[in-house]
Amino acid sequence: MASNELEAQLLEIGNQLLEPPSTVENLLPLLDRIERCLFKVGQSPNKSMQAALSPSQKALVAEQLLRHSDPHVKVSVASCITEITRITAPDAPYDDDQMKEAFQLIVSTFENLQNKPSRSYTKTTYILETVARVRSCVLMLDLECDELIVEMFQHFLKAIRGYHPMSVISSMENIITLVIEECEDVSCQLLAPLLASVKNVEEEVETHGIAVADYSKVVASICSESASDTEKNGVHDDKDMGGYNLRGRKKKDVDLNMFDRISGLPDEILTSILSLLPLREAQATRILSRKWQHVWPYCTTLNFDAGRQLITFGKLQFDWERELVLLMYVDWVDSVLKQHKAPNIERFRVAFGHGPRSCIDDWIQFAMRKGVQILEMDLSAILHPRGLHYKLSNEVLGIREFSTFKALCSEYNGFKFLKVLDFNCVDLDQDILEYFIYNCPVLERVAVCDSSLLINLRVVGQSIALKYLMIHRCRNLKSVEICEANLISFTYGGELEKLLLRNLPLLVEVSLSEWKGWS
Secondary structure (H helix, E strand, O other): OOHHHHHHHHHHHHHHHHOOOOOHHHHHHHHHHHHHHHHOOOOOOOHHHHHHHHHHHHHHOOHHHHOOOOHHHHHHHHHHHHHHHHHHOOOOOOOHHHHHHHHHHHHHHHHHHHOOOOHHHHHHHHHHHHHHHHOOHHHHHHOOOHHHHHHHHHHHHHOOOOOOOHHHHHHHHHHHHHHHHHOOOOOHHHHHHHHHHHHOHHHHHHHHOOOHHHHHHHHHHHHHOOHHHHHHOOOOOEOOEOOOOOOOOOOOOOOOOOOOOOOOOOHHHHHHHHOOOOHHHHHHHHHOOHHHHOOHHHOOEEEEEOOHHHHHHHHOOOHHHHHHHHHHHHHHHHHHHHHOOOOOOOEEEEEOOOOOHHHHHHHHHHHHHOOOOEEEEEOOOOOOOOOOOEEOOHHHHOEOOOOOOOOEOOOOOHHHOOOEEEEEOEEOOHHHHHHHHHHOOOOOEEEEEOOOOOOEEEEEOOOOOOOEEEEEOOOOOOEEEEEOOOOOEEEEEOOOOEEEEEOOOOOOEEEEEOOOOOO
């Protein structure tokens, strides 16, 4: 298309947008036309092209379009404004107040990335990639739109899905990296959504089908990329694309390749990062410097997964060799617990085998005192003779024997925060399991596998927080009664004489395997 013809079309459509159609059906085609024209305009346009752009540039930030209620119109307007910012770079096309409103609209469209491909999704990916290419996100820093940047981060981290093309993932990664690099001081508020999203990755994987690798790759890249890396990824100067730089902030003249940006972060952010690592690797960071020696004991995720020790254990022939490996595992857990300094923990997991009873008692009490949110005890690694599983007793939990309501001793406060309970090869009876269910106000998930002491189970009452219940291979369990509760999913594996499910309005999933008997 000739330049004169393009300018004529821009003038015509721009003037129509100054008094936009009242119906969405007539407005959307007009926005699509101006968007296609803007795609064809290069950067640093001449004076005649600038004049042709003026009507549409003015119309797009008028209240009728900028604050339109229709979601499809919002995305189309945001796409056009993004193209305007590309064309005028490195100069902002609007004054500061108008730019803030424009960025609010642009960031709001990123929520569409969480939905599977649609009309809005396609336009939103164009917006995202353009923001990354021209680095318009640095204007948000210059305008001190910190809360809006946090919202943008949250949209990105909720939107990581396997169906996105790599260009979308790279654009999100580049924007986050660029914002962090351009900040003279990285605030905790800025990194909080990044770290919080990854720390909850297991729940997200289960709920949305996100691969852990999708998160870990993005976080690893954000935390470790050097300035030269980001230049290669297109975050910095592009031969064919002019972009934005900070106007009001003087950047420090340092060699980022030589500067340890991670160590310069606040301790609470370092602790969150280390909580994403396997526990042994987190411990190993203490050799980096004196500062790192005091960071890992504040990790809030304590996952004592034996890992390679389990492989070694399975190959050992003699009992004394197995006993030695088991004692090494126990010493490791005890050592970490003695050095741990954080007031609370989010996750406590033991995955090995039947260690000394007193040690496991102490570990559970430690987790409860720390206000644990996720408690997992997987003691299935060693094949025990029947009846030799670890038995969870009233005394360990601080429950007074012979109490009608099984009151909790005041020393332990972990039950108030417990959200997930997962026991494998842990013997607990009906009273103890029901104590957890009835007395943990936020306990939503319970899984019990291979418990020989469980004979009957009764879950009754709408005040119970439990939503997901899974019971497998509890060979002595005779009956299960679940009534008038808020249960969403019930999974059972094994034989059962009696099952009663009644008045469960939220129940959407029931899975029964190896089922015998019905009542």
